[in-house]
Amino acid sequence: MTAVIERTSGGYVGVVPDEAWREEVRRLARERDAVLLAHNYQIPEIQDIADFTGDSLALSRIAATSDASTIVFCGVHFMAETAKILSPDKTVLIPDARAGCSLADSIDADQLRAWKAEHPGAVVVSYVNTTAEVKAETDICCTSSNAVEVVQSIPADQEVLFLPDMFLGAHVRRVTGRENLHIWAGECHVHAGINGAELAERAAENPDADLFIHPECGCATSALYLAGAGAVPADRVKILSTGGMLDEARETKSRSVLVATEIGMLHQLRKAAPGVDFRAVNERASCRYMKMITPAALLRCLRDGADEVHVDPAIAARARGAVQRMVEIGQPGGGE
Numbered sequence: 001m002t003a004v005i006e007r008t009s010g011g012y013v014g015v016v017p018d019e020a021w022r023e024e025v026r027r028l029a030r031e032r033d034a035v036l037l038a039h040n041y042q043i044p045e046i047q048d049i050a051d052f053t054g055d056s057l058a059l060s061r062i063a064a065t066s067d068a069s070t071i072v073f074c075g076v077h078f079m080a081e082t083a084k085i086l087s088p089d090k091t092v093l094i095p096d097a098r099a100g101c102s103l104a105d106s107i108d109a110d111q112l113r114a115w116k117a118e119h120p121g122a123v124v125v126s127y128v129n130t131t132a133e134v135k136a137e138t139d140i141c142c143t144s145s146n147a148v149e150v151v152q153s154i155p156a157d158q159e160v161l162f163l164p165d166m167f168l169g170a171h172v173r174r175v176t177g178r179e180n181l182h183i184w185a186g187e188c189h190v191h192a193g194i195n196g197a198e199l200a201e202r203a204a205e206n207p208d209a210d211l212f213i214h215p216e217c218g219c220a221t222s223a224l225y226l227a228g229a230g231a232v233p234a235d236r237v238k239i240l241s242t243g244g245m246l247d248e249a250r251e252t253k254s255r256s257v258l259v260a261t262e263i264g265m266l267h268q269l270r271k272a273a274p275g276v277d278f279r280a281v282n283e284r285a286s287c288r289y290m291k292m293i294t295p296a297a298l299l300r301c302l303r304d305g306a307d308e309v310h311v312d313p314a315i316a317a318r319a320r321g322a323v324q325r326m327v328e329i330g331q332p333g334g335g336e
């Protein structure tokens with residue numbers, strides 16, 4: 001397959017995801033002894049060519065147990081880093097290393113060290129959407145599925161620093177009722193863009209729909225408020241990680257579901273439950289970083305073995321401890 005791949009600021013372009021592309025991708029993956037992993041927020045063509053599609057933690061676990069010597073992680077950079085932390089001996093590739101994350105970028109290791117200095121003795125709990133350096137400064141990582149249990153596992157009189165997502169932090173504080181939980185004011189630009197007013201409007205237009213809400217969404221608080229105020233029946237509001245959404249999709253008795261998270265999630269939900277009408281609360285909730293993993297980027301990655309993800313072994317060793325403690329507590333599910 002001959003293709004002229006062009007590097008643009010929005011990603012690599014120049015390839016049509018047709019049958020020739022699919023064959024070439026599969027052939028190159030075999031040649032490299034690579035397993036292809038795709039996050040739920042990837043474009044449908046990337047999700048469909050992948051060996052496995054899922055949320056960040058589930059994919060990292062698959063990466064660690066796979067026999068393949070190379071992992072191609074179609075997702076954003078911190079996810080590929082987590083795979084490298086858990087599989088230090090494997091080659092980890094990301095099709096475009098520029099695919100970052102506004103949430104992970106909202107705190108760096110220096111800022112975390114300064115925050116820790118202000119609260120000596122506090123336990124640091126970080127959501128998985130963080131860089132390897134921040135994980136290395138963390139006591140326990142968490143996912144949106146086990147964030148509450150992780151915080152409950154810490155003695156009640158000990159201060160907790162929760163980062164980086166303020167919406168997930170607010171959710172944890174509300175459920176645990178914990179006053180000594182300090183929350184970093186970070187947010188994901190995509191999830192923060194899904195707001196309560198929009199959710200209330202969509203819920204009123206679709207009175208029979210279930211509401212699937214990711215706790216990082218700006219609307220998670222409003223969803224619980226709406227339920228509390230009787231605007232929507234409480235049993236219709238489900239606060240779920242992306243992995244939890246797929247489980248719930250297979251179980252739901254509702255014919256229609258409003259989904260508050262990144263729109264790439266709709267593809268897997270529709271595949272999991274074809275009889276259900278899944279609609280986005282905000283159709284513009286698309287992560288430009290996730291969408292940098294284009295068909296051209298994947299082809300280039302497999303052809304050139306780029307971009308390779310490296311994590312300093314000393315940082316990886318410290319970060320691994322925090323990630324492993326996360327896996328031991330409750331039902332870690334899958335995070336984003």
Ligand code: SF4
Nearest residue numbers: 101102103188190287
């Ligand atoms: S959707 Fe938000 S949290 Fe997820 S990768 Fe994109 S910027 Fe980061």
